[in-house]
Amino acid sequence: MRMRACADVWTDSAIEAAQRALIAEQLATQGYCVIPNYLDLAAQQALLAEALAAQAGGLFRPGAVGHGQNRQVESEIRSMQLLWLDAQFPAQAAYLARMGLLMTDLNRRLFLGLRSCEAFFALYEPGDFYRRHCDNFLDASPRKVTAVLYLNADWQADDGGELSLFDGDGATPIARILPQAGTLACFLSRDFPHEVCVTNRQRIAIPTWLRNDDPTIPLPPDVL
Numbered sequence: 380m381r382m383r384a385c386a387d388v389w390t391d392s393a394i395e396a397a398q399r400a401l402i403a404e405q406l407a408t409q410g411y412c413v414i415p416n417y418l419d420l421a422a423q424q425a426l427l428a429e430a431l432a433a434q435a436g437g438l439f440r441p442g443a444v445g446h447g448q449n450r451q452v453e454s455e456i457r458s459m460q461l462l463w464l465d466a467q468f469p470a471q472a473a474y475l476a477r478m479g480l481l482m483t484d485l486n487r488r489l490f491l492g493l494r495s496c497e498a499f500f501a502l503y504e505p506g507d508f509y510r511r512h513c514d515n516f517l518d519a520s521p522r523k524v525t526a527v528l529y530l531n532a533d534w535q536a537d538d539g540g541e542l543s544l545f546d547g548d549g550a551t552p553i554a555r556i557l558p559q560a561g562t563l564a565c566f567l568s569r570d571f572p573h574e575v576c577v578t579n580r581q582r583i584a585i586p587t588w589l590r591n592d593d594p595t596i597p598l599p600p601d602v603l
């Protein structure tokens with residue numbers, strides 16, 4: 380039993396290290412990557428259970444777009460609900476810890492200077508969408524890398540809800556990613572305008588930003 384446990388631990392961390400190396404390589408060469416099965420089934424299901432419990436508790440709030448006085452709930456741009464991750468819950472803590480390891484590795488390989496991470500559950504009900512936008516407009520934002528983890532089992536092409544990535548001028552489609560449970564989509568925040576197409580079924584994701592600002596300066600609680 381001990382041998383077995385050790386082997387499992389070794390295998391898991393070797394897979395994670397290989398995933399981190401692949402993410403770094405593809406961010407360096409093409410600016411984005413898509414990793415199916417980034418999380419194993421148990422970890423996916425634990426995160427989904429925490430998200431659904433929060434939804435049942437009425438903890439999600441409508442998404443808003445913009446900053447400060449321009450901040451608004453803009454249903455033309457985005458229609459969804461969100462809840463910031465909370466490390467008091469074990470599956471969320473494990474996910475954030477894994478993002479911490481990814482940041483460290485990306486810094487070592489690509490010198491990105493990543494220092495903090497923010498992540499939220501995003502809940503899209505049928506008919507919801509997020510029109511084309513950029514997570515880091517004109518490099519003014521500390522968000523350097525966007526990672527999005529999906530939690531939706533058995534997603535089919537006609538369920539809609541794809542993440543579409545566009546080239547820098549926002550005109551040419553580069554990739555369409557199904558929000559399949561366990562898949563991680565990762566891209567340089569400044570370089571890829573993107574949109575969430577209208578979804579035909581409930582769609583839950585964890586958008587995550589890896590940032591290069593100081594984690595000791597608290598983020599305003601409602602900036603998105």
Ligand SMILES: O=C(O)CCC(=O)C(=O)O
Nearest residue numbers: 501514527542575584586
């Ligand atoms: O859920 C996704 O696929 C992407 C979400 C997104 O672009 C965002 O929240 O900024």
Ligand SMILES: [Fe+2]
Nearest residue numbers: 512513514573
């Ligand atoms: Fe985005």
